[in-house]
Amino acid sequence: MSFLEVLYFIVPISIAYAAPLIFTAIGGVFSERSGVVNIGLEGLMVMGAFIGILFNLFYADTFGAWTPWLALLMAMVVSAVFSIMHAVASITFRADQTVSGVAINMLGIAIALFTVKMVYGKGQTDFIQQSIPRFNVPILHEIPFIGPLLFKGIYGSSLLAIGVAILAWFIIYKTPFGLRLRSVGEHPMAADTMGINVAKIRYIGVIISGGLAGIGGAIYSQTMTNDFGHATINGQGFMALAAMIFGKWHPIGAMGAALFFGFAQALAISASGIPLLNKVPTVYLYILPYVLTILALAGFIGRATAPKASGQPYIKGNR
Amino acid sequence: MSNRVVNLLVPIISIFLGLLVGAIVMLLSGYDPIQGYIALWEGIFGDAYAIGETIRQISPYILAGLAVAFAFRTGLFNIGVEGQLIVGWFAAAYVGAAVELPKIIHLPLALLAAAAAGAIWGLIPGILKAKLHVHEVIVTIMMNYIALHVVNALIKAVSDGGYKTETIHKTASLRSEFLSNLTDFSTLHYGILVALAMVVVMWFILEKTKTGYELKSVGFNAHASQYAGMNVSKNIVLSMVISGVFAGLGGAMEALGTFGYMASRGGFTGIGFDGIAVALLGANTPLGVIFGASLFGSLKYGAGNMPNAAGVPVEIVSIVIALIIFFVASGYIIRVILSRMSKKKEAK
Numbered sequence: 177m178s179f180l181e182v183l184y185f186i187v188p189i190s191i192a193y194a195a196p197l198i199f200t201a202i203g204g205v206f207s208e209r210s211g212v213v214n215i216g217l218e219g220l221m222v223m224g225a226f227i228g229i230l231f232n233l234f235y236a237d238t239f240g241a242w243t244p245w246l247a248l249l250m251a252m253v254v255s256a257v258f259s260i261m262h263a264v265a266s267i268t269f270r271a272d273q274t275v276s277g278v279a280i281n282m283l284g285i286a287i288a289l290f291t292v293k294m295v296y297g298k299g300q301t302d303f304i305q306q307s308i309p310r311f312n313v314p315i316l317h318e319i320p321f322i323g324p325l326l327f328k329g330i331y332g333s334s335l336l337a338i339g340v341a342i343l344a345w346f347i348i349y350k351t352p353f354g355l356r357l358r359s360v361g362e363h364p365m366a367a368d369t370m371g372i373n374v375a376k377i378r379y380i381g382v383i384i385s386g387g388l389a390g391i392g393g394a395i396y397s398q399t400m401t402n403d404f405g406h407a408t409i410n411g412q413g414f415m416a417l418a419a420m421i422f423g424k425w426h427p428i429g430a431m432g433a434a435l436f437f438g439f440a441q442a443l444a445i446s447a448s449g450i451p452l453l454n455k456v457p458t459v460y461l462y463i464l465p466y467v468l469t470i471l472a473l474a475g476f477i478g479r480a481t482a483p484k485a486s487g488q489p490y491i492k493g494n495r
Numbered sequence: 496m497s498n499r500v501v502n503l504l505v506p507i508i509s510i511f512l513g514l515l516v517g518a519i520v521m522l523l524s525g526y527d528p529i530q531g532y533i534a535l536w537e538g539i540f541g542d543a544y545a546i547g548e549t550i551r552q553i554s555p556y557i558l559a560g561l562a563v564a565f566a567f568r569t570g571l572f573n574i575g576v577e578g579q580l581i582v583g584w585f586a587a588a589y590v591g592a593a594v595e596l597p598k599i600i601h602l603p604l605a606l607l608a609a610a611a612a613g614a615i616w617g618l619i620p621g622i623l624k625a626k627l628h629v630h631e632v633i634v635t636i637m638m639n640y641i642a643l644h645v646v647n648a649l650i651k652a653v654s655d656g657g658y659k660t661e662t663i664h665k666t667a668s669l670r671s672e673f674l675s676n677l678t679d680f681s682t683l684h685y686g687i688l689v690a691l692a693m694v695v696v697m698w699f700i701l702e703k704t705k706t707g708y709e710l711k712s713v714g715f716n717a718h719a720s721q722y723a724g725m726n727v728s729k730n731i732v733l734s735m736v737i738s739g740v741f742a743g744l745g746g747a748m749e750a751l752g753t754f755g756y757m758a759s760r761g762g763f764t765g766i767g768f769d770g771i772a773v774a775l776l777g778a779n780t781p782l783g784v785i786f787g788a789s790l791f792g793s794l795k796y797g798a799g800n801m802p803n804a805a806g807v808p809v810e811i812v813s814i815v816i817a818l819i820i821f822f823v824a825s826g827y828i829i830r831v832i833l834s835r836m837s838k839k840k841e842a843k
Contacts, residue, residue: 215574215632261821271824274572274632278771279821286813293808294524410762414636421633459648466637473629482630 182450186442187325191334194438196221196396198337200416201423201430202344203388208425209348210381211361211485215277216262217389218413219284223258224251224393226288229404230295232304243306244398248333251394252387258284259386263379270489281413289406300405308333308398333395337431340388344427357381361483364490374490392416418469425483437465505829506776509822510790517815521807530805535812538800539793545800547678550687551753553792555580557690558745559770560777560784561697562613562738566631567779568701569734570714575620575635576742577767578642579613581760583743585646586612587750588757589653591663601666606689606747613743614736616642621735625728631735639763647759659758669752684752691785693741698781700737710734742767769795772820791816 200217207214214220231247239246258280265276292301313327313335348354356377359367364374393409401408419437423429444461447453518528539549559576566573573579587609596604620634650660669684677683701707712720713730721727745766750757769791776790777783798812822829 213632215636265821265825269825269828271821271827274574275771275775275820275824278574278768279817279824282768282813282817282820286810286817290520290524290808290810290814293810407761411640414640417633418637457648459644462644463641466640470623470629470634470637473633474623474627475629 184324186439186446186450188329189442189446190435190439191326192331192399192438193441194435195331195334195337195399196392196412197416197419197434197437198341198431199392199395200389200413201419201434202341202427203385203392204417204420205344205348205423205425205427205430206357206381206388207385208420208486209361209483210357210378211364211483211488211490212263212266212378212382213273213277213487214259214262214382214385215274215417216259216280216284216413217277217385217417218409218411219277219281220255220259220386220389221393221396221413221416222281222284222288222409224255224390225397225401225409226292226393226404227251227254227390228394229301229304229397229402230291232306232398233302236304236306241306241309244304244308247398248391248394251390253390255390255393256383256387259382259389260379262386263382266489267375267378267382270491273487273489285406285409288404292404301403303403304398307402308395331395331399333399337395341427341431348427358483360490361485364485368490368492378490389413389416415465418465421482422465422469422472424481440464501830501833502778504833505826506778506823508829509776509819509826512822513815513819516818517811520814521811526807527805531801531807531811534801534804534807535794535797537804538797541800542679543677544679544681545797547674547681547683549793549796550678551681551683552796553788554684554686554690554752555745555748555766556769556773556788556792556795557687557784558693558741558748559766560773560788561693561781562741562745562767563770563774564777564779564781564784565697565701565741566734566738567774568714569710569730570717571621571624571731571734571738572632573617573620573635573735573738573742574632574771575616575638575767576738576745576770577763577765578635578639579616579739579742580746580749580764580767581639581642581646582612582616583609583746584750584757585649585660585746586743587667587747588660588663588755589649591667591751592661592756593653595664596666598666601664602669602751605663605667605751606744609743609747609750610740611743613739613741613746615739617735617737617739617742618732621732624735625731639767643760643763646757650757650759660756662756663751667751668755669748670755682753684748686748686752689744690748690788693744694781694785697741697784701781706730706733742770745770769816772816775820775823 200221204214204217228247228251231250232243236243262276262280265271266273308331310329310331317323317327356372360374360377368374396412397404397408415437419433420430422433440461444458447458521528521531540546562576563573587605590605590608616638620631623629623634624631654660669686671685674683709725709730713727717727773784773787773791777787794812798809801807801809
């Protein structure tokens with residue numbers, strides 16, 4: 177394979193792998209910017225992946241080609257509702273947010289597998305018939321070099337992910353709601369003094385994160401695996417968490433990090449077919465995202481600092 | 496109500512609520528909850544074999560719980576127990592198979608290897624936390640995945656491209672014919688003694704030594720400890736290392752007792768994450784950990800009987816465990832309700 181062929185091969189895969197990470201990482205940005213740590217992204221993604229497949233299997237005959245998109249919507253709603261549990265525990269009940277997130281992760285996979293076994297009597301679902309289709313972006317895909325690289329045979333969901341990242345940047349940095357979201361994550365008491373309802377904003381932040389993680393999960397299951405089983409979502413949620421940190425809690429940064437991690441994953445699965453790269457043991461490619469995240473946190477690659485009040489429950493009247 | 500009673504009531508109420516919601520879930524999904532729980536009970540205590548297997552399951556849970564609890568006493572949240580356990584598992588399996596020595600040296604050496612591997616895996620987040628103030632939760636999560644992929648690669652390397660390590664020599668095994676015969680040929684092994692010994696070790700370190708006092712002090716208030724002349728960073732690193740030792744030994748239980756080898760893994764064992772539940776339920780005390788590990792270890796093993804005996808998927812137990820964690824973590828609200836109830840009583 178020539179270098180150009182390798183590039184045409186690997187870049188689309190990278191973007192496909194990145195799309196679910198982008199959605200989930202942006203979700204993480206909303207939650208953590210409001211001051212609630214969300215380790216439960218993995219569980220929320222599992223729930224989304226599961227609901228996406230389930231909806232797709234049940235309604236493929238009714239909705240035809242629209243099914244995967246409606247499944248994304250359904251996954252968003254269910255995961256958003258599921259995330260309310262994390263919100264109630266960590267905002268109203270003042271639970272340790274990390275512990276509550278761990279509980280969400282365990283609960284997500286347990287509920288999903290319990291239901292799968294109940295409905296199908298086995299450990300995984302059937303395969304879906306209507307997965308998210310690939311398509312060529314009109315006109316743009318004819319541009320030399322960039323066309324086949326970015327716009328040929330792309331999933332619609334990937335374009336959606338990039339759109340959502342830009343939208344999230346606009347909401348968080350250019351709207352009054354975004355300012356409130358950031359303020360309750362940095363200094364909830366000051367925000368409270370200015371008449372902002374800290375609990376309400378935090379609830380919204382967590383629920384948005386649930387919805388986006390749900391979409392992320394449903395995209396993954398409807399583009400990559402096409403069925404749901406115990407290993408469908410295997411660390412993607414934590415990788416999204418890593419992307420959020422590596423992107424320094426910024427939507428565009430998170431998108432960039434997610435694209436990079438998607439690239440690392442794509443390299444890892446296709447390394448054996450690429451000259452030079454097939455000499456590198458794949459383990460290095462597998463651990464790359466995690467090692468980079470640790471290095472970023474340690475300040476070797478530009479310091480990553482969390483929102484100040486992230487992880488602490490806000491108790492009125494406490495100083 | 497006194498504080499002590501409330502502290503005991505919170506976990507008990509949480510367990511009750513968890514089982515109750517589990518029953519409701521079974522009812523709503525068309526299963527018989529009573530039959531389900533009877534099957535669970537039978538799976539745990541049904542016969543000598545089941546009891547043996549249950550105790551076997553409890554051993555790694557005790558160690559994982561100790562690991563989480565120990566770090567927590569120094570104010571650290573070690574989510575990396577899972578990864579530390581995996582590297583410990585591999586180290587023990589490797590040493591168990593690679594060298595040939597008399598039992599009196601080989602078994603301790605294999606255990607030591609597991610402990611050392613876990614310690615190294617705990618050392619990295621410990622140093623990053625102490626020196627660079629990097630939050631240990633994220634680092635340990637990342638270390639979990641690094642452990643998973645690195646160990647899989649190592650298994651491939653030592654087995655010439657295979658998917659599991661060689662079976663360990665008898666001289667490194669924790670298996671015991673005596674315990675096995677006692678429990679109708681279950682896989683019960685001496686690991687439970689190692690686990691209980693570590694419970695004593697944790698109690699001794701925390702309650703009877705100067706180091707333990709310092710570790711707890713840093714957990715209560717790092718600034719005050721610093722002011723009092725304690726070396727806070729040293730204590731943070733030490734706490735993570737000791738926590739890693741417990742977790743690594745948890746892996747040795749699987750390598751030297753239950754399985755005798757390590758196969759490459761597609762995902763986590765789950766023991767490390769359940770360790771969080773164990774420590775939380777046991778209020779991070781050594782004795783509490785035994786209690787928590789017994790409960791969750793039994794539930795996890797007993798669940799295996801539920802699909803056959805009552806047709807209920809095993810995942811119901813994971814749902815119950817997750818709910819119990821959730822309720823214990825939300826202890827604040829249970830406390831509020833309890834104190835309101837007791838105030839009402841006093842008013843009458």
